[in-house]
Amino acid sequence: MVRNVDRAEELAQDALVIALSEWPRIGVPTNPGAWLMTAAKRRAIDAVRRDKMRERKHAEIAREQDDTVDDKDPSTALDDDLGDELLGLIFTACHPMLSADARAALTLRIVGGLTTDEIARAFLSSEATIAQRIVRAKKTIGKAGLGFEVPRGAERAARLASVLEVLYLIFNEGYAATAGDDLVRPNLCLEAQRLGRILAGLMPEDAELFGLLALMEIQASRLPARTGLDGALLTLTEQNRARWDQLLIRRGLEALARAEALGGDGPYALQAALAACHARALRPADTDWPQIAALYDRLRAVMPSPVVDLNRAVAHSMAFGPETGLRLVDEIADAAALSHYAPLPAARGDFLFRSGRLAEARTEFEAAAKLTRNERERAFLRARADACA
Numbered sequence: 001m002v003r004n005v006d007r008a009e010e011l012a013q014d015a016l017v018i019a020l021s022e023w024p025r026i027g028v029p030t031n032p033g034a035w036l037m038t039a040a041k042r043r044a045i046d047a048v049r050r051d052k053m054r055e056r057k058h059a060e061i062a063r064e065q066d067d068t069v070d071d072k073d074p075s076t077a078l079d080d081d082l083g084d085e086l087l088g089l090i091f092t093a094c095h096p097m098l099s100a101d102a103r104a105a106l107t108l109r110i111v112g113g114l115t116t117d118e119i120a121r122a123f124l125s126s127e128a129t130i131a132q133r134i135v136r137a138k139k140t141i142g143k144a145g146l147g148f149e150v151p152r153g154a155e156r157a158a159r160l161a162s163v164l165e166v167l168y169l170i171f172n173e174g175y176a177a178t179a180g181d182d183l184v185r186p187n188l189c190l191e192a193q194r195l196g197r198i199l200a201g202l203m204p205e206d207a208e209l210f211g212l213l214a215l216m217e218i219q220a221s222r223l224p225a226r227t228g229l230d231g232a233l234l235t236l237t238e239q240n241r242a243r244w245d246q247l248l249i250r251r252g253l254e255a256l257a258r259a260e261a262l263g264g265d266g267p268y269a270l271q272a273a274l275a276a277c278h279a280r281a282l283r284p285a286d287t288d289w290p291q292i293a294a295l296y297d298r299l300r301a302v303m304p305s306p307v308v309d310l311n312r313a314v315a316h317s318m319a320f321g322p323e324t325g326l327r328l329v330d331e332i333a334d335a336a337a338l339s340h341y342a343p344l345p346a347a348r349g350d351f352l353f354r355s356g357r358l359a360e361a362r363t364e365f366e367a368a369a370k371l372t373r374n375e376r377e378r379a380f381l382r383a384r385a386d387a388c389a
Contacts, residue, residue, distance in 0.1 A: 002044055003145060005110065005138045011047075015040040086111065087163075087195050088150040094162035097144060102137040103162045104169065109134050112170045112188075118178045122169045124307070124337040160203065164212050164268065167192045167199075171216050175223070176374075183233055183376040189220050200255070207262035210255045211269030217252030218275035221245040233380040237284040249279045267303040270295055289319035306335040307343075314347050322354040342371035346381060353388060362388035 015036045029035040093107040120130040174188025196213040225243035259269045281287040296312035317325025349364030365385035
């Protein structure tokens with residue numbers, strides 16, 4: 001509405017401050033989000049009047065606050081044919097005038113609610129670099145006077161790849177939290193899945209969309225089993241597969257079948273096929289590791305990255321032995337993007353452990369524990385280091 005990201009953030013903060021003052025006195029409203037939207041809109045209108053902005057912009061904002069809108073639910077004025085306000089905002093923020101990285105970073109920060117630290121982890125970059133990227137994106141939008149409008153037709157389809165990347169990164173942060181006491185943040189996973197399902201209904205002919213949906217559904221099926229009763233991390237081989245959500249697995253396999261029928265062989269469809277290999281294995285011993293290794297070879301060709309190379313090394317170690325994994329991981333050990341990436345020494349520690357080189361394995365696990373900032377993950381890695389004794 002205000003055509004300025006920084007101003008929009010200030011208005012949102014003002015609304016929260018008002019709520020902190022008013023709600024203890026009047027009670028929490030039935031629809032807190034709508035109440036906050038109304039408060040922010042009123043502050044926006046006051047600012048327009050105070051700053052004597054042009055009458056046209058005043059009308060654009062004031063029109064959203066007309067008498068036809070129920071103050072108890074002003075969000076109804078923002079509906080579009082996507083059927084979901086948050087999804088519409090993600091499409092809006094993924095504007096082609098920004099670079100792909102800038103779109104994803106800005107959308108994750110403004111819409112996804114991820115911190116710059118969490119976004120930096122997703123991009124294997126520094127927090128300072130991501131912060132600068134977000135600031136530049138805001139300035140670019142401000143200078144262009146961009147109208148935040150939900151795209152339609154071909155323009156919407158052109159932004160789909162950026163939107164899928166945002167959903168993918170939000171889901172990943174929920175599946176493996178960057179920092180804190182909790183290993184997973186299920187609400188982030190649920191929101192990414194919900195938005196993916198809406199998109200699948202709107203764009204039923206996009207193979208990669210169904211690939212991403214399949215990946216999220218299958219991965220989410222394991223969330224209940226990823227931690228023990230004490231919250232400790234459990235590896236795939238340690239998880240109680242009876243706790244995997246069979247409904248989500250069926251949904252994921254159906255979405256994967258749809259993606260494959262549409263000719264899907266992109267990064268999301270291949271990752272979904274990898275997840276399906278685990279989902280179909282009733283016991284860890286039933287896992288088809290040669291097939292998983294072959295899928296990683298294909299994934300590496302369509303989505304080259306140090307992280308894919310690391311995961312490929314793990315798959316090959318399981319299929320062909322830990323020495324194979326060590327050889328592959330040593331080939332990427334000097335990759336700058338992995339220099340402070342805890343999974344790299346953790347994987348190397350596992351290969352060494354399985355090779356019987358316990359002293360070296362312990363050193364790697366200890367190094368990995370120092371790099372992670374998630375308490376559950378750190379405890380898991382320290383326990384693995386202790387096991388080497």
